[in-house]
Amino acid sequence: MQVNFFAVKRRNSFLYCALLILLTISAIIITEYDVVKGFTSIPKAIEWASANFYPNEKALKKLPVIFDTLIETVLISIAATTVSAVFALLFAIFGSKTTGVGGVLSQLSRAIATLFRNIDVAAWSMILLFSFGQSVMTGYFALFFGSFGFLTRAFTEAIDEVSNSSVEALRATGAGYFSIIFQSVIPSSIPQLLSWMLFMVETNIRHATIVGILTGTGIGFLFNLYYKSLNYSSASLVVIVIVAAILLIESISNYVRRVIL
Missing domain, CATH: 1.20.5 (Single alpha-helices involved in coiled-coils or other helix-helix interfaces)
Known part of the structure; x- marks a missing residue:
């Protein structure tokens, strides 16, 4: 056999x-x-990039504007992640096998999360352009919806990994549904939940660049503006700043993960 x-x-x-x-x-x-x-x-592409795609003295003068736009992009990414995490936790509690109430509500929670998770952030940007146009709100909600779907799935799995023994022990003592959630499930899951939130912040900062190109906002719009105007020096500086910011945020989140896990 x-x-x-x-x-x-x-x-x-x-x-x-x-x-x-x-x-x-x-x-x-x-x-x-x-x-x-x-x-x-x-x-040939490497040769062209070496000859054209590097910041010069004129591009460095635009560094304050690039930093301001980058900070705006980072703040929008963090805001979209944190707010979506609150809604994702609520849907994860209802959809989880450990804490779910069962029936139609659990199935509806999982179905909504699956729908939002399978629509890409870029697709959300194009959908929301019809409602909000090229604005910061379009980028925010695109990141929010994409984060909500992913975090709901991640939070559900984190909650499901919680040992049933503590839940059963609280049920045996007559604890209510909300007491079990707030005294056992969430405290046990907090390290994993925070880890997934940090990962989503990193991901959203990367996504925000693409979303900015589509919505005409943030650091992505600035790169698109410089690139289309053939200002390759400034465009290359934007790329360098984005890469440096992502590496810095990833280092911080990795340190926080080591502390909490």
């Missing part, structure tokens, strides 16, 4: 690899993509 199992596994792996290769070749043929030209253009 063990020999047959490994044989079936190897056969399935071979079939999946063959299917992947077939799909790749089909895509190349359909799109008429020149593979050789694509690879040979990489050195």
Whole structure:
């Protein structure tokens, strides 16, 4: 039986690899993509970037404006994450197997979370453009909805990992539903919940750049403005500032995770 199992596994792996290769070749043929030209253009792209895509003295004068826009983007990302986390925790409690009330409410909570999670932030930006236009609110709600779907799923799994023994012990003492949640489930899950929130803040700062290009706000809009006006020096400075900010925030969040976990 063990020999047959490994044989079936190897056969399935071979079939999946063959299917992947077939799909790749089909895509190349359909799109008429020149593979050789694509690879040979990489050195030329690096050469162009080395000659044009670097900040100069004129670009450095725009650093205060870039910093102000970056701070605005970071604050919007943090606000969208924290507010969505509150709603996500509520839906996670109702949808969790440990704390869920069951029935239609639990199914509805999981269904809403699944719907919001499977719509990309960029898609939310385009949808919300019809309602709010190119404004900060469009970017905020796009990040909010994307964060809500992801955090609801993450929070639900974190709550489900809580040991049922403490929940059963409180139920045996006659504790009510809200007492169990606030005295057992949430305190036990707080480290994981905070860790997921920090991860979402990092992710939203990255997403905010793309969202800003679509909504005409934030650091993404500034990069798009400089790039389209052929001001590559200033555009490169925006990229450097974004990368530095992401690395700094990631370092801070990693430190906080080590402390709380």
